[in-house]
Amino acid sequence: MPTIQVSVVTPDGKVYDGAVDMVVVRTVEGELGILPNHIPLVAPLTVGAVRLNKGTTVEKVAVTGGFVEVRPDQVTILAEAAELPSDIDVDRAKEAEKRARQRIESAKTDAIDFKRAELALRRATNRLDVAGK
Structure with a gap:
């Protein structure tokens, strides 16, 4: 099954980088599911969890606003702030x-x-x- 490369980046640096089967983000217009070979787009994000599906597992990243840039082989999330579950106090x-x-x-x-x-x-x-x- 094809995968898509995902990077979650904040002004402080990279929070996540890896290959996943599907990415789900919350844009200001609603949730957006992204699969490999998705059409290119840029959309503003709102406060929400980015869901990263890998097979049967789902990882989450807490994101506070920013933008998502989608290319057929890569998703880049430029977030104002982002945290992995293990980093959340x-x-x-x-x-x-x-x-x-x-x-x-x-x-x-x-x-x-x-x-x-x-x-x-x-x-x-x-x-x-x-x-x-």
């Missing part, structure tokens, strides 16, 4: 989730603070989901 993510929920409750009248708190909550819950917690 679960206690820190739980604390961030708790703070975000508190800010959402206290920021109901301030639209800007509410949006910032909502985004922080999405980032924290995404990290916890990828970490399996």
Whole structure:
């Protein structure tokens, strides 16, 4: 079965590099599944888990925004931030989730603070989901 090469890169360096059967990313338009020989495209990403399917196993990478560039033989994810499950500090993510929920409750009248708190909550819950917690 053909594979596709995937690289997940942040400003701090490469987070993931390997060959997979399928990549699933969350774009601003919805989820996008990418198989080998996919048509070329570039799409903006939102907060979400990148799923990397290899046979019967699925690896996840927590991604916070950025872009995905697809070529027939390679997918490059240029992320603002990305973490493998083993790199996620679960206690820190739980604390961030708790703070975000508190800010959402206290920021109901301030639209800007509410949006910032909502985004922080999405980032924290995404990290916890990828970490399996």
